[in-house]
Amino acid sequence: MNTVIGKLERVRSRIEAACVAAGRPVSGVTLLAVSKTQPDAAVRDAFAAGQRAFGENYVQEALDKIAATADLRSQIEWHLIGPLQSNKTRPVAAAFDWVQSVDRLKIAQRLSEQRPPELPPLQVCLQVNISAEASKSGLMPAEVLAVALAVAALPRLTLRGLMAIPEPNGDFEAQRAPHRELRELMGGLNDRGLELDTLSMGMSADLEAAVAEGATIVRVGTAVFGGRGLPA
Ligand SMILES: *Cc1c(COP(=O)(O)O)cnc(C)c1O
Numbered sequence: 001m002n003t004v005i006g007k008l009e010r011v012r013s014r015i016e017a018a019c020v021a022a023g024r025p026v027s028g029v030t031l032l033a034v035s036k037t038q039p040d041a042a043v044r045d046a047f048a049a050g051q052r053a054f055g056e057n058y059v060q061e062a063l064d065k066i067a068a069t070a071d072l073r074s075q076i077e078w079h080l081i082g083p084l085q086s087n088k089t090r091p092v093a094a095a096f097d098w099v100q101s102v103d104r105l106k107i108a109q110r111l112s113e114q115r116p117p118e119l120p121p122l123q124v125c126l127q128v129n130i131s132a133e134a135s136k137s138g139l140m141p142a143e144v145l146a147v148a149l150a151v152a153a154l155p156r157l158t159l160r161g162l163m164a165i166p167e168p169n170g171d172f173e174a175q176r177a178p179h180r181e182l183r184e185l186m187g188g189l190n191d192r193g194l195e196l197d198t199l200s201m202g203m204s205a206d207l208e209a210a211v212a213e214g215a216t217i218v219r220v221g222t223a224v225f226g227g228r229g230l231p232a
Helices: 002-022 040-048 059-068 070-075 086-095 105-114 141-152 172-191 207-212
Strands: 030-034 053-056 077-080 098-102 122-128 157-164 198-200 217-220
Touching (some): 002 030, 002 207, 040 059, 040 070, 053 059, 059 070, 059 086, 086 105, 098 105, 098 157, 105 122, 122 141, 141 172, 172 198, 172 207, 207 217
Parallel strands (some): 030 217, 053 077, 098 122
């Protein structure tokens, strides 16, 4: 308990300092606590310390954790940030508030069709392969506009913005480059008539660089919860 509180406070201080350095209001950056591979108790500890937005990577693990913390459900915002196969969209559309890892139109269409009518629209981001690595998931930057226009037209989704997981890099200026590219990509989409407000970028090792380039959500796992074992 104390360790999560202390770590959360340190991460909040890092975000605050990065906002001050960038001349941005602290309220403009949401901390998403990435609880993948962590037990339900870790979510409860972070919740008790005031954390409300949580991110998960693995669908089945997430569904189990959301069920195990059902008593907190109305106060928590759950984000899927990991790969989503089309045969898993139905439970995801019912259980999550956000899906940040939409990487093809077909997934978005299924999520829109399957979003239960009694729930508000599912909030989504398109995942972009901003470092253009063949091995990583995400849309290539050149594909994003066409997919974004199609996703924005789906009735049961709200397209909020872009998400990326850039290549790790130890150097601050080098870390900024892909985050800047993602910001510029979103600016181009908004120039074409979209109204996107979310840049999900920055993790434990590079959140300062991401905030400097305009991140509105930083996704932080190890710096909040400590190390992870192998995926469940
Ligand atoms: C695991 C993960 C994170 C958090 O990474 P840390 O380095 O532990 O902060 C953020 N985003 C995604 C998509 C992840 O899979």
